[in-house]
Amino acid sequence: MAIIGILGTPYNTVEQSPFWWNKVSYTRQSFIDVFQDLGHTVIILPVDKTENIKNYLTLVDKIVLTGGADVSPYLYGEEPNAKLGTTDPIRDRFELATIKAALEANKPILGVCRGLQLLNVYFGGSLYQDLSQTSSQIKHLQSPTPQEIPTHHISVEKESALGFLPENYMVNSFHHQVIKDLGQGLTAIAHGNDGLVEAIENKEKHVLAVQWHPECTWETEHFDKKIFEIFANGTI
Template identity: 95%
Template sequence: MAIIGILGTPYNTVERSPFWWNKVSYTRQSFIDVFQELGHTVIVLPVDKTENIKNYLPLVDKIVLTGGADVSPYLYGEEPHAQLGTTDPIRDRFELAAIKAALEANKPILGVCRGLQLLNVYFGGTLYQDLSLTSSQIKH
């Protein structure tokens, strides 16, 4: 079976949180569980300096980009809208570097929620910064 590298979600701690004063990269247990149930080994990769992805990628067969903060609209040529949620430029840069490295290494990528949105942006797509900006009845 495969070794799955799940890119961690940064947790920006606040006072009185369980990880107060500490940077944390985490993933939902359900991601770990589903891949383990399929017989895979899971490694959570911390959000780090972009140059460090070259150290992590050889350890895994596939990567998973998970949900979280909104993708920065600057990445697809737009100014932030007032209804845009929180963004994380450090995570954006790291995950874009991971996508590039995984593609160059011919390693599969699974994008979930934000991860799929970032893949869309990587390949030149755009996003609605908030679902209220579309006339569609899309429910998330």
């Protein structure tokens, strides 16, 4: 059994908060459910002072970086694009420090959506701040289609951690930022039919990240469930 540390998503807009004007750190129930279904324990790690990170890491075996706000473009040397969404510098800073500490402690990391993007930036890569900066004609922000429904295809490198996925696999999609320049030491292991990066890995450092949201589909798409299984069971 592994103890999975999921980095909490901060809800900082207190004037619109459903939590009685309180700031909270939360995660999707589906992240908790999939790991518990696989026989593992989950701890939600709140966004906190960076000096507390090493103490948190003593509690967990692995780290999960989830979705959320746009990554600040200042982290990869760009000014904000007109279509940049909400950013959270406090979360960026805490999660980047957590990535650094987890890598130093040799703890595996799984990134989902924003998690993939932040990992790419940590390793020195950059992002397209909005899909309008690319030539893609694929709808990567699939709303109002429900999140549990796959909507576009990807191709996967067969010698990668995701090599078990079928050819021309379908995934869901809820993002408007994508990888531009790939970070140092990372390998792009899945692409959309538009050529955009959909998954990355660093085998040596036990890092795996996907752009889609398998936590929304694991109950109906067993291949998406297997992503969590290979991560939690230590096969990446």
